[in-house]
Amino acid sequence: MHKVWKLLLSSCLAVTLTAGAQDDQAPGQAQANKGNGARAELAKQPPTLQNIYGRQHVLLDGRWSYIIDPYETGYYNYRRQPFDQSPSGAGGFYDDRKPKDKDDAVEYNFDSSPTLAVPGDWNSQNAKLEFYEGTLWMRQKFVAAPKDGKRYFLYFGAVNYEAHVYLNGKKIGSHKGGFTPFQFEVTGRLLKGENNVIVKADNTRHQDDIPTVNTDWWNYGGITRDVILAETPDTYIEDYQIQLAKGDMGRIEGHVQLAGVQRAQDVTISIAELGLKTVVRTDANGRAAVSIALPKSKVRYWSPEDPKLYNVTIAGATDTLNDRIGLRTIETRGHDILLNGKSIFLRGISLHDENPLIPGRLRGEGDMRMMLQWAKDMNCNYVRLAHYPHSEEMIKLADEMGILVWAEVPVYWTISWEKPEVYANAQQQLTDLVVRDKNRASVIIWSIGNETPVSPVRTQFMGKLADTVRSLDHTRLVGAALEVHRSGDVVTVEDPLAEKIDLASFNQYAGWYWSNNKEMLKFSFKVNYNKPVIVTEFGADALGGYHADSDTKWSEEYQDQLYKNTFKLLDAIPGLRGMTPWVLADFRSPRRPHPYYQDYWNRKGLISETGKKKQAFYTLKSYYDQKQQQYK
Ligand code: GCB
Numbered sequence: 165m166h167k168v169w170k171l172l173l174s175s176c177l178a179v180t181l182t183a184g185a186q187d188d189q190a191p192g193q194a195q196a197n198k199g200n201g202a203r204a205e206l207a208k209q210p211p212t213l214q215n216i217y218g219r220q221h222v223l224l225d226g227r228w229s230y231i232i233d234p235y236e237t238g239y240y241n242y243r244r245q246p247f248d249q250s251p252s253g254a255g256g257f258y259d260d261r262k263p264k265d266k267d268d269a270v271e272y273n274f275d276s277s278p279t280l281a282v283p284g285d286w287n288s289q290n291a292k293l294e295f296y297e298g299t300l301w302m303r304q305k306f307v308a309a310p311k312d313g314k315r316y317f318l319y320f321g322a323v324n325y326e327a328h329v330y331l332n333g334k335k336i337g338s339h340k341g342g343f344t345p346f347q348f349e350v351t352g353r354l355l356k357g358e359n360n361v362i363v364k365a366d367n368t369r370h371q372d373d374i375p376t377v378n379t380d381w382w383n384y385g386g387i388t389r390d391v392i393l394a395e396t397p398d399t400y401i402e403d404y405q406i407q408l409a410k411g412d413m414g415r416i417e418g419h420v421q422l423a424g425v426q427r428a429q430d431v432t433i434s435i436a437e438l439g440l441k442t443v444v445r446t447d448a449n450g451r452a453a454v455s456i457a458l459p460k461s462k463v464r465y466w467s468p469e470d471p472k473l474y475n476v477t478i479a480g481a482t483d484t485l486n487d488r489i490g491l492r493t494i495e496t497r498g499h500d501i502l503l504n505g506k507s508i509f510l511r512g513i514s515l516h517d518e519n520p521l522i523p524g525r526l527r528g529e530g531d532m533r534m535m536l537q538w539a540k541d542m543n544c545n546y547v548r549l550a551h552y553p554h555s556e557e558m559i560k561l562a563d564e565m566g567i568l569v570w571a572e573v574p575v576y577w578t579i580s581w582e583k584p585e586v587y588a589n590a591q592q593q594l595t596d597l598v599v600r601d602k603n604r605a606s607v608i609i610w611s612i613g614n615e616t617p618v619s620p621v622r623t624q625f626m627g628k629l630a631d632t633v634r635s636l637d638h639t640r641l642v643g644a645a646l647e648v649h650r651s652g653d654v655v656t657v658e659d660p661l662a663e664k665i666d667l668a669s670f671n672q673y674a675g676w677y678w679s680n681n682k683e684m685l686k687f688s689f690k691v692n693y694n695k696p697v698i699v700t701e702f703g704a705d706a707l708g709g710y711h712a713d714s715d716t717k718w719s720e721e722y723q724d725q726l727y728k729n730t731f732k733l734l735d736a737i738p739g740l741r742g743m744t745p746w747v748l749a750d751f752r753s754p755r756r757p758h759p760y761y762q763d764y765w766n767r768k769g770l771i772s773e774t775g776k777k778k779q780a781f782y783t784l785k786s787y788y789d790q791k792q793q794q795y796k
Contacts, residue, residue: 321389510742
């Protein structure tokens with residue numbers, strides 16, 4: 165009997181071990197099995213490396229050869245048993261086999277297969293794959309020169325959705341979840357000279373995944389973020405947190421975590437520009453708490469107006485890492501959001517991890533800069549990175565460009581709330597997000613989900629996520645995009661989950677899904693929470709370049725008028741402290757088939773799929789110009 169165990173390792177990394185174990189083997193006890201090909205190769209994995217780009221590394225991006233495999237012929241034999249769980253572990257496409265001689269038939273061939281750019285979704289790179297949901301095999305070859313005394317990690321920024329990874333024909337592990345990083349230690353498995361990494365990526369949707377089958381975005385498949393081979397010393401800095409203590413502008417609070425044999429070491433944390441140097445001693449588990457008093461008068465605190473990043477060096481006896489870290493506090497008091505103690509208004513916009521001009525997933529810094537610059541052109545100081553973790557590069561860019569961030573996990577709409585394994589998956593994705601981005605000053609809000617319909621089982625699920633995120637990081641705010649309820653003309657936010665989070669944050673679609681421009685001003689909002697009110701979505705579809713009067717849906721004028729009306733409605737809410745209208749740019753969605761107005765695009769963008777700004781873009785900008793004056 166074969167069984168796949170999802171392990172929630174004590175620290176953070178979700179790793180699926182393919183164990184040829186007995187059914188009664190408990191999760192967490194799965195062991196590598198003797199002799200059985202790939203199964204013997206799988207071992208407990210250390211948590212993902214903090215600050216992957218700060219490591220000695222090579223990018224394994226570039227052109228990857230691929231084979232489309234809708235029937236998973238390269239994974240299962242004709243009795244639908246996985247090859248990688250057979251006694252030899254061989255037989256799948258990951259063998260990358262060539263015919264031995266002329267009477268040998270091999271039915272696949274990476275060498276003569278086409279290639280795709282990595283990072284990159286496959287849907288935008290080959291018309292055949294535009295709507296494809298299923299398995300693709302992808303291969304990259306690279307030369308390595310592993311050194312004695314060093315450790316090596318194969319790190320994936322994201323693969324959507326399920327990845328099985330093979331190095332030189334042997335399985336090294338698998339991972340589920342389309343937007344968070346994962347890694348496998350490959351020390352001792354890397355060959356001197358040519359190596360071959362093969363990934364089976366499968367973006368099939370399932371009801372019991374996170375997200376579930378129903379979303380309003382394109383299900384882009386493939387290796388959508390960087391693939392990295394990182395080298396560390398034998399004992400290395402695995403993780404650290406260097407951030408201001410909650411509400412204390414005079415102190416850094418955090419920790420350092422070493423991994424390896426020499427775990428007890430002196431570790432020096434220095435911020436040269438501030439003349440700071442602190443030495444901590446890690447314990448037998450490699451851990452040390454960090455607390456550093458700051459010369460407040462000398463510090464330039466990070467903010468959108470002055471996104472100052474300090475060079476921080478963390479140096480142990482065996483490993484040194486550099487990071488650029490912003491120092492800021494974030495709190496709420498009543499209706500106020502306080503950044504470095506000062507009340508702010510979040511002039512935001514929502515966006516997807518998609519470049520409408522390709523269209524496809526954001527591929528790197530150029531694409532990301534374009535998106536964030538568009539937000540800045542609208543005088544935004546804040547973005548909602550909907551509806552799933554965006555890339556680490558994006559968050560770093562937000563740090564550098566001075567843009568506050570709402571970061572989210574794809575707990576979206578109708579999740580299978582009652583299933584423990586579904587909860588475990590959601591918790592893992594949230595954990596991986598927090599672990600990855602906890603040193604980024606730009607991130608001020610962790611969002612645990614979007615428009616999840618109120619019910620006891622859902623509220624329990626979401627409540628546990630809220631508790632988890634607070635236990636991982638008590639310095640930031642916790643949010644969720646809640647739903648509203650209407651009774652006559654009164655729109656209320658009544659959700660027991662609101663008690664568990666720091667914001668009264670909700671989506672509302674007056675004038676689009678309910679009512680219209682003529683009538684929407686009759687509505688009023690009742691938000692009975694003494695918390696900052698953040699409107700996480702509102703909007704209207706407009707086909708760029710389609711002009712009509714402001715009562716005609718799909719026109720730029722309609723969208724523009726809806727924005728003007730919405731400002732009137734929202735400005736009447738006493739605690740309003742920010743908003744992220746839906747959405748920066750048109751984005752692709754299979755739920756949007758209208759042949760003329762949509763053509764599989766959600767048209768609520770303020771920028772069209774050709775990159776043209778619609779009328780409402782300028783209307784939102786002038787509203788934000790006023791808000792900026794108000795909160796000076
Ligand atoms: C929503 C969702 C968002 C959709 C949007 C829409 O409430 O949160 O993902 O794309 O509405 O356009 O309907």
